[in-house]
Structures are given as C-alpha cells and as structure tokens.
Amino acid sequence: MDERVIIMGAAGRDFHDFNVFFRDNSDYMVVAFTHSGDQNLGEVGGAEGREYPLELAGELYSSGIPIYDESGLSDLINELNVDKVFFSYSDVSHNKVMNIASKVLAAGASFSLLGPEDVMLDSNIPVLAIDAVRTGCGKSQLSIQFTRLLKEMDMDPVVVREPMPYGDLKKQRIQRFEKEEDLVGLTVEEREEYEQHLNEGNIVYSGEDYELILRKVEKEADLIIWEGGNNEIPFFRPDVHVVLADALRPGHEVSYHPGEVNFRLADYIVINKENSANKTDINTIKENKMKINPSAKLIHANSNVKVDNPSKIEDKRVLVVEDGPTLTHGERDQGIGEIAAEKYGAKKILDPRKNAVGSIKETLDKYEHIKNALPAIGYSKEQIRDLEKTINNSNCDLIISGTPINLKNIIKTNKKIINAKYTIKGINKPLNTIIKENIDKLIPK
Template sequence: MTTAPSSATRVVILGAAGRDFHDFNVVFRDDPTHEVIAFTATQIPDIDGRRYPHELAGRLYPQGIPIVDESELPDLITREHVDLVVFAYSDVRHEQVMHLASTCIAAGADFRLHSARRTMLRSTRPVVAVTAVRTGVGKSQTVRYLSRLMREQGLRVVAVRHPMPYGDLAAQACQRFATYADLDRYDCTIEEREEYEPHIDNGVVVYAGVDYERILREAEQEADVVLWDGGNNDLPFYEPDLHIVLADPLRPGDEAAYHPGEANVRMADVVVIAKCDSARSVDIEAVEASVRSLNPRATVLRAESPVTVDDPTVVRGRKVVVVEDGPTLTHGSMSYGAGVVGARAAGASHIVDPVPYAVGSIAATYAKYPNARGILPAMGYGAEQVADLEATIRAAVDAGACDAVVAGTPIDLTRVFTVPVPLVRARYELREVVPGGLAAAVRGALPVGVSDAREASLS
C-alpha cells in the first residue's frame, strides 16, 4: 500500500471474500478515477493477510490488492488517506452496518452501500435467483426443489453459487463442478462441499469462483435457465427474471433487521416462509405480515422443511453429538438446525454438549459464537479446522459421552473425516404447504420459447 494521497478517489472495500470481490470487479476494476487500496476481511477465519491477485485485479493493479483484518479499519483510513469505504458483505444487523458507517465518518471517509442494480450482471438466459433474509433459512433445499421442477419441464438448468473463494483466488476464478472428482480437484473445504455436493447429487452442474462475469458466460453455454444459488442473505449477482426470497419464522423480525436481507424482501417477486412445520403459528403470521408490509406486490407462499434421518435405529435411545452447518450457527445466529430436529424425532436419548471436548478452532468458535454451544458446528474452512472437528468428536467418544453422530449438514462428512462411532445424516427437503405455487411462479417468469425444443413443456 502507498502512504501518499493520489488524485484518484482512494477506496477501501469491507468484505468477507465474496461480495467484496464481485463489487470490485464490476464497479472499480477498470476505473482509473478510483484506486482500491485494500479489502478488509471478517466473518470467515484466515482470509486476511492475503492479496487479491493481479490476475484478477487487472491492469491498474499490477501488485494486486492487500486484504487486511477489519479491525484495522480506523487506522487504515487515516494512514492511507482513504476517501471512500464501501460495505460489501452480508448477514449483518442494520445497527452494525451503521456502527461501521460511524467509524468511517469519524475517521474522515465517506461510506457507501451499492445498490443491487449497480452490481448485477445481465444474462442472455433467464435467471431464477434464490436469496434469503438470513443465513440458514432454507435456500439450498429450495434451489434443489426448483432445479428438479425446471428439469421436469425439460429445461437444462445450471446453478451458479455465491462465491466461497477461501483458497488460491486466481485458481478459483471460474470453477465448474459436475462430479465428486471436481470437488477433490479444487481441494474444496467443508463449506464449499456443503453447497456443491447437493447439486451434483441432483444431477445439476454448478459454477462458482471469483469472476462472475466469466462464470456467467461459461454457464450460459450449457443452460436454458441459470439458477442463482445465493449465499448468506446477499443480493443476487445476476439480474433475475424471478427472484425468490426465503423468510424464517424461527427468527421472526429478522426479515426487517438485517442487511441486505430486508432489501431482498423489498425486491422479491416471491417470498417463501419456510419451516412452517416447526415454527409457531403466531410467528408465521408475524413474518407474513411483516413481508406484506415491506413488499405488498410479492407473492407469499408457505413451505415446510420435513427432516428424515437415514437410519433412525442408529439414533434411537443413544447419546448423540449433532453436527450442524457451520455458517447457520455462526453468523446465522441459530442455536440448532436439521440435525437436532432429526435426532429428537429419531428418539435420541441425549444430545451431547460438545463444548467440554472442543479442540483448537472449535473451542475458539464457541468463544466467538456462544449461541452455538451445545451443538457442533461443521467448521471446515481449512484442513486444521477439519482435523479439530474430527478430534472434538473423538474426544467425546473416548470420554464415553457419545454413541453416535447425527450430521445435519448437506454433505456426507465421511468423505472428509472418519469417527469411531456410527454417523448418520439428517436430510431435509422443501415441501410447499399448498403445492404448485413455485411451479406457477416459474412458468409466469420464464419467457415462452425459452428454448425451441422445450417451448411446449412450459405451456
């Protein structure tokens, strides 16, 4: 980084290895009137201390761009004469966004939130986007449901997943996943596998990476419809022909309290209130009223998330450690997920608190996210975290506290580690309370004749 002011507007982008890179690529990469002097990093461990590589940063940044921890922001603004700070990550309370804004304003920098229109790319194919009000609402099961629905209509569906570039950014610019071998080839983390494996199991090719213009153009070559699989509660990167947003009655009020989840609700064509089989009626009604107040034009549907355990006999009457999707418990703020629901339904005698057995980074996760205590988050952003996850389970088993493991993550964890007790999966799917609502929304949004060979299937 330089230390002297320049004639260009000096910019810092606040991010978490996803939206921040996309906003840079779309808004700043080729703009000589703005100089991005750093990204900051938060939410995801070990993503600071790297550089956004010159191969992706472009001709104006031959040395690339440093990535520093968000805690350095006030000093960074002063030291680097920063003019503008751009907020570019997701699943953050409105008040936290404004605390960051106040920090920037006090330090002498402007604070900006880009609009969806400013950063969305236009596809040559129809786009169906699935986003949410919070992490862990049920986007993945909805995307799986929609992909099956559209393929039953004879359409070629390609999913594009919100970025999770935790490794070599240049090598991850544009990734295509069609087989399990692709997951191994790209050395995917648990978090990446959780998002890609279900698509592969569903027979759908999925793209992801860093350069979403390039990803889109590649995906368009083999798609009749591009299915945007959103991350956290972020806005779509592509301009949708149909925007479906998931709302969560287990966290009533969050649809109007988090950024950019509220923006998603206001933009939505369809809002699906998920988990209606496990939420209180009063909370379902409250979320629906809130959604209708924020966006009176949206179609509001209700859905359930039934959970099944592969082999309930492994669970019945036993002490189990439950492993849940990591981000759902961390920045998603949930205290349980499908694994707990499945374990209880299958008759587990006791859900084991893993905290006394937590090792290394797992113990650090509990310190940072106390709401996750009692359940084991599937933290796996790198080999060390995967080893700590396995070691935590083994410690519980060695202490005689654990007879079995119930995994509520969307992947087969036995592909990444082994444990000395049976491990069964808790699976969950979307089920519309009144069937046909999503199919009707898809038919109404996709243009007639979306492909010559498939026109009749949409009529």
C-alpha cells in the first residue's frame, strides 16, 4: 500500500468515502479517521475509543480503523507517518476548510478532497436529489411535498438520507425506518430527520454501506428521493438535482463547503424564505447564481408558518425549542418557533440560558449567537436528560416547538407544547413544476 491516509469526518460522509473509494483500493491505507468536535457522541464516548469495525473495513484491513478527535490531527500526522489527509465532512466555511488545510500542510502531509465522480453511486432506478447550500434551508419540507405528488402519480418513492451513525456501526450498516417503533433508541438528531417522513407514510433508509442500501432500495421502490444532510453532495448520481438556497443567509451559497458544489451542480435552484428576507439579499443569491450556474432554472419560494392552535400563543410567556443543527453549526439565530412566537403575539420569549443545565448549557455557551431559542440537542441519553431538565426548569406558560419531532416522544413534561412548522410554496411557479418538467427522467425505464 503506497500512501498512508487520515480521513477527516464527522460520522457521515467520511465512512461513505471510505467504503466507495478506499476500502478496496490498495493504493492507500487508511490509518485513522478523525471526527470534528461538533458531534458529541455521548453514549459511545465521543470520538476517542471508537473504531470503524473490521467487519466493515474490508479484506485489505486486518483490524478496525481507529477514530480520533480532530483536535489531535497534527500529532497524528507525525505519529502515524501520514502522507495524505482527505477532508470529508460538510457545512463548513471555505475559510475553515483552508485553515485545516494549512494545519495539515504545516504538519507535513498533503491535503485532498474527493470529487463527486469518485464517490457517487449509479442507481438502476431514477434519483431525485434534494440538497442545499446550508443546513436548515428546507430540504425536508420540499422532499415531503414531492413524495406526496409522486404517490398521487401512482409512483412508489423511498427517501434515502445521509447517515448519522452515532451508535453501533456494525448494526447500522443498513437502516430502514417505517414505523414509530423503528425510531426507539435513536438520537434527537436522527429523529428530527426521520420522524416527519414516517408521519407522512414515507419509508426512509440510512446507514453505513450505501452500495448495499442502494441495491436493497432498488428492489423496494421505483424512485429514490435523496435528501442530503446539512449541505452534502448526493451519494447517488441524480437524474434531477434540486438545491435550496436560504434568502436569510445570502452569500453562503458561495462561501461554504460543499454547499457551493451543490449550487454549481444544480439543475434547479430554489431560493427559499423570501417572505422573511429583503430584496437586496435575494438579489445577491440571484446574481451569484447567474455568475456560476446560469443554466440552472430558478424558483423563488416562501416558507410559511403553520401552527397548531395559534390563538393559544397570544400574551403567553413562551420557551422556544428549535431544530438543533440549524441553530448550532447552521449558524441561524432564529428558527420557526421564534417566528411563530412573534407572529402570534407571545408576551415574552424566555431566555433558555437561565435554566440550562449540563451539556445543554455547554452548547449554549459554545454557540453564543443563539439568543432566544433552545436547540433540541440529544446525541445521548445524558443530553436528552439535560434537555428535559432544562425544559422543565423553565417558568413558561407553554413551549413552542420548532423541531420536526414530537418532543413528548423523547422527554417527560407536563408543560403544554404547541408545534410550529414550515410549509414551502413556490412564488414564480409551483414547486411541483420540477416534477412535471422532468417526468420522463423520473419514470423508471
């Protein structure tokens, strides 16, 4: 084996890249994975002490591949005689990517990125990919809207998600979710992605080995909806590629990795949340689109607030709970719950920091831009307990939940919960036009 490699990841694309490009490639020996500190893996002790199992590593490996915390990268390069470091995670600024590259180069190794052609798998059934330039742009809402339309057309779509392998990797090689009981034991972050699809009657696949997942899905469905986590590039080669940009984060479409890759690859670019943005910011995204992907079709869209019993919010002191990743590494300072509180006349939005405990307090201390929302963080049982205590400590009249899960499925509380959700709607043309304009590509041959 010629080159000794570290793969930098965050428990997701890194394992896919290994399986597809490195596992049977004798030109390389992967001597370690590193994981960023953005994921607290709780029950499995964080990154340290984990390994990519021998059972998944393939015939070229005689043992599992160790996983280390990214903070020790420079020392690892020297200790393990590493020739090359491959960067393999998403939703990070271009500035951060190059900061990491500089660290790698200074430690004496080369720095690399795998391209889509290296790691995209070819499907025998059509693939409609829904991606974004950042996390929290509205992928799930659009995916759900498309699954409804496809079912009305007597098609049988299955949703495939980027992995979130926070448990036993051997058991997570192929994951299939269809019923509520399939979600037992998952993290909050996993439930946020899967539960809303199950409520729609959609089957969702995820896991570790996407070659095996793809071949299994091909036997069950006649079309795949790829829903990329964060702003990830599709694992499957898309027949139609739809990418969402966020009108509230103008410029991010050309300053985050790999969101800009998606922006450049898109067949359709959907600028979402325009009803909450100003014209200058919308025009910034339009101008960037014309510069780097003029051939993509452009759709303008609104995200509208949908709330159960909105009249119950008026004059209440509320605690807002939001989708965790959107607030944390997605860098949003406001989510749908806070928007609903303001729209429907809440008397006061309570500061979650005053009652935060344990890992929830640590998260709020780390992400200082979060002001009036409690991120629903729960990578472990301990974190879920901290979330429960933080919520129950709050002297609120009710909770407005902007997370897509039913909070009462994971915590015990006697507080009243009102759910707030987004619905996405096209402005210049219906979003379903994307399906209708590409029906020949999406009907199985």
